[in-house]
Amino acid sequence: MSEREQTLSEFRHFREKMNEAILNAGHLGIKRFFTLDARTYEAGALDAKTKELLGLVASMVLRCDDCITYHVVRCREEGVTDDEFYDACSVALVFGGSIVIPHLRRAVARLQEVPAT
Amino acid sequence: MSEREQTLSEFRHFREKMNEAILNAGHLGIKRFFTLDARTYEAGALDAKTKELLGLVASMVLRCDDCITYHVVRCREEGVTDDEFYDACSVALVFGGSIVIPHLRRAVARLQEVPAT
Amino acid sequence: MSEREQTLSEFRHFREKMNEAILNAGHLGIKRFFTLDARTYEAGALDAKTKELLGLVASMVLRCDDCITYHVVRCREEGVTDDEFYDACSVALVFGGSIVIPHLRRAVARLQEVPAT
Amino acid sequence: MSEREQTLSEFRHFREKMNEAILNAGHLGIKRFFTLDARTYEAGALDAKTKELLGLVASMVLRCDDCITYHVVRCREEGVTDDEFYDACSVALVFGGSIVIPHLRRAVARLQEVPAT
Amino acid sequence: MSEREQTLSEFRHFREKMNEAILNAGHLGIKRFFTLDARTYEAGALDAKTKELLGLVASMVLRCDDCITYHVVRCREEGVTDDEFYDACSVALVFGGSIVIPHLRRAVARLQEVPAT
Amino acid sequence: MSEREQTLSEFRHFREKMNEAILNAGHLGIKRFFTLDARTYEAGALDAKTKELLGLVASMVLRCDDCITYHVVRCREEGVTDDEFYDACSVALVFGGSIVIPHLRRAVARLQEVPAT
Numbered sequence: 001m002s003e004r005e006q007t008l009s010e011f012r013h014f015r016e017k018m019n020e021a022i023l024n025a026g027h028l029g030i031k032r033f034f035t036l037d038a039r040t041y042e043a044g045a046l047d048a049k050t051k052e053l054l055g056l057v058a059s060m061v062l063r064c065d066d067c068i069t070y071h072v073v074r075c076r077e078e079g080v081t082d083d084e085f086y087d088a089c090s091v092a093l094v095f096g097g098s099i100v101i102p103h104l105r106r107a108v109a110r111l112q113e114v115p116a117t
Numbered sequence: 118m119s120e121r122e123q124t125l126s127e128f129r130h131f132r133e134k135m136n137e138a139i140l141n142a143g144h145l146g147i148k149r150f151f152t153l154d155a156r157t158y159e160a161g162a163l164d165a166k167t168k169e170l171l172g173l174v175a176s177m178v179l180r181c182d183d184c185i186t187y188h189v190v191r192c193r194e195e196g197v198t199d200d201e202f203y204d205a206c207s208v209a210l211v212f213g214g215s216i217v218i219p220h221l222r223r224a225v226a227r228l229q230e231v232p233a234t
Numbered sequence: 235m236s237e238r239e240q241t242l243s244e245f246r247h248f249r250e251k252m253n254e255a256i257l258n259a260g261h262l263g264i265k266r267f268f269t270l271d272a273r274t275y276e277a278g279a280l281d282a283k284t285k286e287l288l289g290l291v292a293s294m295v296l297r298c299d300d301c302i303t304y305h306v307v308r309c310r311e312e313g314v315t316d317d318e319f320y321d322a323c324s325v326a327l328v329f330g331g332s333i334v335i336p337h338l339r340r341a342v343a344r345l346q347e348v349p350a351t
Numbered sequence: 352m353s354e355r356e357q358t359l360s361e362f363r364h365f366r367e368k369m370n371e372a373i374l375n376a377g378h379l380g381i382k383r384f385f386t387l388d389a390r391t392y393e394a395g396a397l398d399a400k401t402k403e404l405l406g407l408v409a410s411m412v413l414r415c416d417d418c419i420t421y422h423v424v425r426c427r428e429e430g431v432t433d434d435e436f437y438d439a440c441s442v443a444l445v446f447g448g449s450i451v452i453p454h455l456r457r458a459v460a461r462l463q464e465v466p467a468t
Numbered sequence: 469m470s471e472r473e474q475t476l477s478e479f480r481h482f483r484e485k486m487n488e489a490i491l492n493a494g495h496l497g498i499k500r501f502f503t504l505d506a507r508t509y510e511a512g513a514l515d516a517k518t519k520e521l522l523g524l525v526a527s528m529v530l531r532c533d534d535c536i537t538y539h540v541v542r543c544r545e546e547g548v549t550d551d552e553f554y555d556a557c558s559v560a561l562v563f564g565g566s567i568v569i570p571h572l573r574r575a576v577a578r579l580q581e582v583p584a585t
Numbered sequence: 586m587s588e589r590e591q592t593l594s595e596f597r598h599f600r601e602k603m604n605e606a607i608l609n610a611g612h613l614g615i616k617r618f619f620t621l622d623a624r625t626y627e628a629g630a631l632d633a634k635t636k637e638l639l640g641l642v643a644s645m646v647l648r649c650d651d652c653i654t655y656h657v658v659r660c661r662e663e664g665v666t667d668d669e670f671y672d673a674c675s676v677a678l679v680f681g682g683s684i685v686i687p688h689l690r691r692a693v694a695r696l697q698e699v700p701a702t
Contacts, residue, residue: 018573021580025550029278029558032270037566040211040263045200050167054174054208059567061175061448062213063649064531066570082610083162090614091171094157095179097412097448098622099644102651105603112606135456138463142433146441146625153617154449161614176450178565180298181414183453199259207263214529214565215271216293219300222252229255274562279551284518288559291522292529295682296564297415316376317513324380325522328508330530331646331682332388333410336417339369346372380512383504391497391679396668401635402676405642409680412643434630442639445625447647486690489697493667497675505683527684532648534687 005106008113011069041074049078053088056107060092063103072110081116122223125230128186158191166195170205173224177209180220189227198233239340242347245303275308283312287322290341294326297337306344315350356457359464362420392425400429404439407458411443414454423461432467473574476581479537509542517546521556524575528560531571540578549584590691593698596654626659634663638673641692645677648688657695666701
């Protein structure tokens with residue numbers, strides 16, 4: 001990433017610290033949403049790898065860098081290869097247009113931080 | 118679909134008529150985009166079924182009913198089952214929030230028009 | 235509404251029919267989201283009227299006509315007056331820009347269908 | 352346009368009727384926004400034709416069909432040719448991606464309703 | 469906030485410096501928009517606190533961190549409690565989906581910087 | 586720019602490095618999109634200056650700071666004056682609403698880095 005971007009470690013630290021603050025606030029609806037969100041990517045009729053690719057493309061077309069970071073890491077954990085990653089990105093790019101390009105750059109930078117398993 | 122929505126046949130008719138008008142206008146950049154768009158969903162590192170599911174989820178989180186109609190039909194052609202469809206929709210719904218619900222309703226109405234093969 | 239728009243009765247009929255089809259499909263994550271969504275607008279630290287105004291403004295800046303219809307009706311049920319409605323719309327309009335105007339037109343048309351209680 | 356779309360005449364009738372209702376409601380902030388919006392497209396450092404092309408491309412990438420209809424008509428009044436229209440659309444298409452295509456179809460249908468002067 | 473985010477003081481400094489540059493440029497339409505924007509949140513049919521909550525939720529579903537920072541500070545000035553803040557956030561979260569979560573994290577970090585009065 | 590923003594030089598360095606990584610990955614669809622994107626802003630029925638103004642306004646209403654930086658620099662190269670820049674921004678601001686303001690601030694900061702030719 002560029003010098004001004006968060007490192008993966010900074011991203012994780014801030015994410016965990018704030019998730020804890022949010023859940024400790026005790027709002028039942030927000031807690032339920034966080035639980036539901038976590039379960040959404042568990043294998044169902046579709047396997048976990050496919051669902052992470054869906055999460056990655058949704059992150060890119062909606063242009064959320066934090067979501068991209070999260071799903072790039074999870075895609076790697078589910079065994080997504082570089083070629084599969086770029087093929088998914090091509091759908092996001094053509095679907096979402098050139099405005100996706102800056103996010104694609106940051107997605108590739110994250111991919112380089114997380115080697116294929 | 119509701120009485121005021123386009124039927125699948127009306128959708129296809131308008132789509133083909135206008136695509137023809139657009140391509141006949143002779144703008145090279147627009148033509149190239151249409152060609153690129155068509156090729157994006159061909160099997161590559163990911164198979165065609167997975168790429169159609171990516172297209173479906175992108176359509177739903179970006180809330181484009183015409184895109185949803187197109188990808189529901191293509192998902193069916195690639196053998197997507199009802200359970201796989203709903204599992205993909207659950208990702209779109211949790212990712213995009215309740216604002217996706219009206220589009221989910223129309224997606225399901227389209228799904229009912231296009232039986233599983 | 236214009237002749238080509240759904241009437242409020244058509245909107246409700248399609249909404250109920252499709253919600254039933256979605257819930258009958260039996261996807262646990264989708265069901266939980268629908269339950270969570272319904273509970274979100276119940277009185278908590280904020281009263282139900284304020285939460286419906288939040289839903290109305292979110293619908294307008296995200297430009298979802300079905301969501302607008304739903305929250306206009308619910309705002310009326312919670313006693314929102316015409317003046318309060320327009321004051322909330324002014325926030326949505328300045329926040330979201332002129333692209334909100336077509337949705338404001340349809341919101342006002344719905345408001346006229348649902349008299350103040 | 353397709354049979355289910357508003358005709359240009361229906362669009363104008365609904366637009367005028369609802370704008371009148373909105374302005375009659377007497378909310379000062381909303382009135383000021385409408386005045387400001389109208390003046391935005393008057394010639395300044397940029398001429399009116401260029402500003403209408405800016406409005407057209409903004410309408411397309413933000414995917415607002417009513418805004419597209421309005422700016423297609425205004426572009427024609429400012430002397431935009433078919434070739435200029437398609438060249439502007441190519442920017443919107445590559446910028447906004449394939450999700451712009453359904454709106455491009457409806458933009459071209461509107462263009463065919465409003466002949467070059 | 470994370471080490472790479474702007475502090476509240478940096479945010480304010482940059483905001484004031486650039487607002488001054490923008491207004492000094494002398495474009496009448498831009499000046500009028502800034503005036504209109506400031507007046508939008510003044511008490512009218514709705515009180516200032518409710519309007520700031522509307523601004524906060526609009527900021528979150530449109531995912532604008534600078535707007536969130538501004539409205540979190542203003543919410544505090546209008547006496548919004550932690551519980552009211554989280555209740556408003558739950559509407560934004562369910563409405564806008566998991567893509568709102570990264571912005572919710574930053575909103576809560578800002579809230580911690582601005583104690584309740 | 587604020588101390589935490591990328592400098593223009595950092596932006597260019599990261600952009601070039603990552604574009605190279607993306608193109609070296611060898612995905613044909615992605616390569617074609619990058620080629621198409623570059624050609625989109627070449628003079629056609631509209632001149633290059635007008636097309637860069639279209640790109641600038643699209644960047645602002647879609648709220649992409651990297652795209653804004655790119656098009657501000659290109660606008661300057663095509664001879665766009667300060668007054669023309671602000672006139673284009675006024676369209677983006679009224680079209681996209683107050684949520685455009687934070688991006689307008691950063692656009693003006695970039696403009697100050699790139700003097701008129």
